[in-house]
Amino acid sequence: MIHVLTLTYLTPRETVLAHLAEHRAWLREHGDQGRILLSGPRPEGGAVVITADLDDTQVRDLVESDPWHKLGIASYAVLSFEGRNASPGVVTSPVPDDGVLLINVATTDDPAASVDALAAAVDHVAATADGFRGSRLLTSVEGDAIVNFAAWSSKAEFDVIFQDPEFTRRYQAFAETTTDAKFRLYRTSRIITPNR
Structure with a gap:
């Protein structure tokens, strides 16, 4: 399943920014491992993370490993869907397959x-x-x-x-x-x- 993770900030902007480097390092680590496909801030506040094809346990572990989650800076809402169609070049499997x-x-x-x-x-x-x-x-x-x-x-x-x-x-x-x-x-x- 592909998961759309919607982050809502629970703390003042100064706290979010104070821990932004740790959150970005987390995004990069999981992006480099193919678990996160896309992420970014929302204009109205908060952020969105789109995962690769992960099971429920993997997405729960991913969320729990985010420094913003651990520090209570952001809450996560999870919307899951079956990713049947992807634009060419978008690889949704976080591990190598036969593709x-x-x-x-x-x-x-x-x-x-x-x-x-x-x-x-x-x-x-x-x-x-x-x-x-x-x-x-x-x-x-x-x-x-x-x-x-x-x-x-x-x-x-x-x-x-x-x-x-x-x-x-x-x-x-x-x-x-x-x-x-x-x-x-x-x-x-x-x-x-x-x-x-």
Whole structure:
């Protein structure tokens, strides 16, 4: 389960700020371990922390380890949900799994045509392929390259797409719009969050 933790300050702002460094160190530690996906202050006061896919015991232990919780500076409200869909690149498991990330880089003289052709191939995958978690197509600032950043449940499920004649036809049409294209599959080796 993904958990949205809403923090409400129980002490004056001066006390919150006096212990901010300890809280930030806690955020970074758990962010670097993949347990915290996103966090930040709320405009109306308090803060929000979004966790990775943790069970009830793990989220309870996480909350209890926060210096703000230990010192009575903030209370936590927990909203849990089943995280079925995530934007490509968002890895919700705090421990390595079989998932892979595809990075496909192509140089092109016509980025609009290349993006359209690659989008046609990815749209087919999105409608037909098991294990496809989503894709993000990027165009370089210079306009000479595009990148497909896609997430898959496993390398085996990714490999299957090359047995689909419709995908290979569409991918070939994409390749014809590029001057060069190369892809690699990756797994997360380490997470480093901002230290500020």
